[in-house]
Amino acid sequence: xxxxxxxAVPGHxxxxxxxxxRFWDSDVMxxxxxxxxxxxxxxxxxxxxxxxxxxxxIAPHNTFDVAxxxxxxxxxxxxxxxGGSRNFVxxxxxxxxxxxxxxxxxxxxxxxxxxxxxxxxxTVGVMLGLVAGYVGGAVDSIIMRVADVQLSFPPILIALxxxxxxxxxxxxxxxxxxxxxxxxxAIGLANWVxxxxxxxxxxxxxxxxxxxxxxxVIGLPAPLIAIRHVLPNVxxxxxxxxxxxxxxxxxxxxxxxxxxxxxxxTEPSLGTLIRIGNNFLFSGEWWMTIFxxxxxxxxxxxxxxxxxxxxxxxxxxLR
Amino acid sequence: xxxxxxRRLIQSMLVMLTVAFVAFSLFSFVGxxxxxxxxxxxxxxxxxxxxRDLGLADPFPLRFVxxxxxxxxxxxxxxxxxxxxxARLIVDRLPATVELAVSATALALLVGVPMGVYCGLNRSxxxxxxxxxxxxxxxxxxxxxxxxxxxxxxxxxxxxxPPFGRGxxxxxxxxxxxLLSVSGIKSLLLPSVTLAMFQMALVMRLVRSExxxxxxxxxxxxxxxxGLTSRAVNFGHALRNTxxxxxxxxxxxxxxxxxxxxxxxxxxxxxGLGLLFVQAVAYVDIPVMATYLVLISFFFVVINLVxxxxxxxxxxxxxxxxxxxxxxxx
Numbered sequence: 275x276x277x278x279x280x281x282a283v284p285g286h287x288x289x290x291x292x293x294x295x296r297f298w299d300s301d302v303m304x305x306x307x308x309x310x311x312x313x314x315x316x317x318x319x320x321x322x323x324x325x326x327x328x329x330x331x332i333a334p335h336n337t338f339d340v341a342x343x344x345x346x347x348x349x350x351x352x353x354x355x356x357g358g359s360r361n362f363v364x365x366x367x368x369x370x371x372x373x374x375x376x377x378x379x380x381x382x383x384x385x386x387x388x389x390x391x392x393x394x395x396x397t398v399g400v401m402l403g404l405v406a407g408y409v410g411g412a413v414d415s416i417i418m419r420v421a422d423v424q425l426s427f428p429p430i431l432i433a434l435x436x437x438x439x440x441x442x443x444x445x446x447x448x449x450x451x452x453x454x455x456x457x458x459x460a461i462g463l464a465n466w467v468x469x470x471x472x473x474x475x476x477x478x479x480x481x482x483x484x485x486x487x488x489x490x491v492i493g494l495p496a497p498l499i500a501i502r503h504v505l506p507n508v509x510x511x512x513x514x515x516x517x518x519x520x521x522x523x524x525x526x527x528x529x530x531x532x533x534x535x536x537x538x539x540t541e542p543s544l545g546t547l548i549r550i551g552n553n554f555l556f557s558g559e560w561w562m563t564i565f566x567x568x569x570x571x572x573x574x575x576x577x578x579x580x581x582x583x584x585x586x587x588x589x590x591x592l593r
Numbered sequence: 594x595x596x597x598x599x600r601r602l603i604q605s606m607l608v609m610l611t612v613a614f615v616a617f618s619l620f621s622f623v624g625x626x627x628x629x630x631x632x633x634x635x636x637x638x639x640x641x642x643x644x645r646d647l648g649l650a651d652p653f654p655l656r657f658v659x660x661x662x663x664x665x666x667x668x669x670x671x672x673x674x675x676x677x678x679x680a681r682l683i684v685d686r687l688p689a690t691v692e693l694a695v696s697a698t699a700l701a702l703l704v705g706v707p708m709g710v711y712c713g714l715n716r717s718x719x720x721x722x723x724x725x726x727x728x729x730x731x732x733x734x735x736x737x738x739x740x741x742x743x744x745x746x747x748x749x750x751x752x753x754x755p756p757f758g759r760g761x762x763x764x765x766x767x768x769x770x771x772l773l774s775v776s777g778i779k780s781l782l783l784p785s786v787t788l789a790m791f792q793m794a795l796v797m798r799l800v801r802s803e804x805x806x807x808x809x810x811x812x813x814x815x816x817x818x819x820g821l822t823s824r825a826v827n828f829g830h831a832l833r834n835t836x837x838x839x840x841x842x843x844x845x846x847x848x849x850x851x852x853x854x855x856x857x858x859x860x861x862x863x864x865g866l867g868l869l870f871v872q873a874v875a876y877v878d879i880p881v882m883a884t885y886l887v888l889i890s891f892f893f894v895v896i897n898l899v900x901x902x903x904x905x906x907x908x909x910x911x912x913x914x915x916x917x918x919x920x921x922x923x
Contacts, residue, residue: 423608427893428852438874438882525735532737533859535874552741552860556756560745567738575733582729 305587315579322573326381335372352561365561368554373561376547377569383543384570387457388524392516394462395523399469400505400512406470407477408500418474421467429464433526436460437535450538457536461526468515476508514588517581521574528570544570601901605894610661612890616883617660664887670880674873679884682869688768689759690865693857694850696781697788701850702843705793709800714827716805724797731794736853740787740860747783755780757862788857792846799842803835810834837904844900848893 297303306312325332352365364373406417424432440456480486481504489499530536531545532552539546544566551563663669669679708728712721748756759780762769770777807813808831816826855867862868866885873881 427890428849430849430855431852431889434855434870434874435882435886438877441874441877521733525733528735529737529856532735533856533871533874535871548737548741555741555745556749560749563741564745567741571730571734571738574735575730578729578733 302587305583309583312579312583315576315583318572318576319580322381322569322576323385325378326385329375329378329382332378335375351559352565364565365559367551367562368559373565376542377544377566380542380544380547380566381569381573383454383537383541384524384527384545384573387454387461387527387537387543388520390458391461391465391523391527392520394458395465395519396469396512396516398462399466400473400509402466403470403473404477404500404505404508407474408481408496408504410478414474417470421470425467425471429461429522430526430529432464433457433460433530434533434535436463437530441535450540453537453541457527457530460530461523464526465519465523468519469512472511472515473508476511477504480504480507510588514581514585517577517584521577521581524570524574524577544573597905598902601898605898608894609887609891613661613664613887614657616886617657669884669887672873672878672881674876674878674881679880682881683866683884683888685769686864686866686869688770689863690851690854690858690867692770692781693784693788693863693865694847694854696785697854697857698792698843698847698850700785700789701792701796701846704789705796706800706839708793709797710804710827710832712797712801713804713808716801725801728794728797731790732798734790736787736791736856737860739790740783740857743783743787744860754783756783759864784857784861784863787860788850788853791853792850795846796839796842800835800839803838804831807831807834840903841900844896844903848896851889851892 306316330336364377366372367376402417402421406414437456437460440452440460444452477500486499486503489503494503527536527543528545528548531543532549534549537543537546539550542550547566548563548570551559551561551566554562667680669683671677672679672682675682708724712724715721744756747754755776759777762777763774764770813826813830816830817823821829851867854863854865855871857863858865858867859871866888869881870885872878873885
């Protein structure tokens with residue numbers, strides 16, 4: 275049916291427009307337009323994404339530029355409370371850094387780690403799940419045994435262990451430089467199981483369908499069938515899990531950084547900011563830790579809401 | 594039944610051995626304990642002597658066998674950081690973590706299950722929707738943010754509860770309990786609520802969705818048609834059938850309570866295993882890390898075993914297909 279519409283409306287622009295309008299009228303968009311909470315969550319997520327990825331352009335201060343720091347601005351409260359400055363809306367930290375700007379840069383780091391580790395988990399999980407489901411037999415049992423064992427350990431613990439291991443493998447300076455990569459791998463490896471299990475289940479259903487048999491009959495090699503024909507048909511649920519996993523990955527990264535084993539203070543994520551700010555909680559300088567905390571919670575909550583909605587919207591059973 | 598239990602036991606032991614091997618080999622190839630312990634100005638001869646004293650000069654298989662033998666006897670070596678036997682550190686810290694995890698899990702179940710049942714039964718009521726919304730916030734709140742918010746409110750703001758430590762403890766045998774003193778109980782409140790928050794939300798959501806699922810089933814309609822009271826239907830039939838997943842989750846949740854205790858203990862400086870482990874990771878204290886890894890996996894293997902056996906006891910369908918049907922079908 276897609277090809278019919280394509281024939282009827284030639285030209286790239288028209289085709290794109292057509293696809294867009296079909297998307298706009300689809301069931302998924304319908305359920306999106308109907309629920310105000312989801313729209314709010316979407317808007318909040320977008321604001322955070324934009325604030326984070328364009329932080330270098332729109333942040334009011336550059337927190338990495340030591341020359342702009344002024345100790346006389348240290349530990350200023352938020353602008354609306356007594357003694358606050360209008361230059362620093364959410365106040366400053368003990369070095370005189372603007373908390374709002376720190377949050378924007380920190381969120382960039384958090385989101386980078388979140389997206390990268392989910393991408394890593396998806397790659398590993400989908401690949402292994404595809405192989406396990408399509409090949410079956412001993413390969414399947416081995417992969418799924420490992421998955422079962424890993425699933426019985428909480429991801430945060432696995433990420434902590436991987437991080438601890440690399441910390442002992444690498445010399446201290448190198449580890450700090452590679453902290454981001456290490457974190458991405460640790461969190462990714464902690465979360466691949468869900469993807470593998472889902473994809474495997476779907477592949478086992480798909481591989482007995484006629485189109486796969488047809489592809490086999492005309493003599494295509496197995497890897498080609500698995501990747502070109504089966505894979506696109508099993509990716510739907512992966513998207514849903516990936517969204518929910520993004521929230522989980524962001525929390526895990528923040529938790530590790532809060533524990534002091536994630537990102538170093540030279541490259542602070544939201545978790546690092548909360549940990550540093552936490553040291554000043556008892557002296558009454560609550561804004562250094564509460565604002566990054568609130569930003570983190572809002573981000574995770576919005577992503578969770580979007581994930582929940584996506585899961586329901588794509589699940590025909592729940593309609 | 595016995596064959597099944599035996600098979601699960603052997604499987605669990607294999608997992609444990611693997612973990613022990615991984616822990617040992619990884620930790621024995623990385624980092625040099627001698628460099629850590631001897632200090633900067635030790636001579637080469639002192640270092641070699643220390644290496645021999647620690648048994649690090651022996652071949653790898655011998656050291657692994659000695660490691661496993663030691664673990665079986667409760668010998669875990671010496672901590673590089675505090676230069677104390679790891680076993681002593683663990684015994685000192687274990688009660689704090691167990692008390693925290695048990696009270697948090699109990700709290701999560703006592704609050705989570707009834708809320709879940711309520712929301713499953715009256716899912717369009719305003720209260721149910723409010724609970725559902727709050728539970729999403731509960732899931733989205735990272736443990737440490739919850740902890741910080743609670744400290745800010747109840748310790749810094751109101752000054753009601755202590756923000757860190759365990760309070761006064763009473764020693765019963767080797768078990769150092771904080772449950773028998775007023776300050777101990779007061780100190781336990783904030784950490785256990787913090788730790789319970791996430792699980793509470795999870796348990797509540799699970800029970801709710803399971804209840805909704807079960808209530809749609811035919812046997813519920815049939816029970817209603819038979820004229821049973823709605824209480825008998827809801828609790829006798831529906832709730833009982835939601836128990837299998839709830840037991841699994843509770844088991845696994847107790848495990849993750851111990852894992853997340855790492856975070857909670859850091860926030861509240863609670864002197865438990867988690868805090869010990871985080872400090873070990875930060876200082877690359879390998880014997881402590883290895884011990885924690887072995888202990889925690891032992892713990893998880895036991896939990897999984899118990900959960901599987903409980904399945905078997907609760908769900909007669911698993912028995913029908915014979916023991917062979919249970920291992921892989923999950």
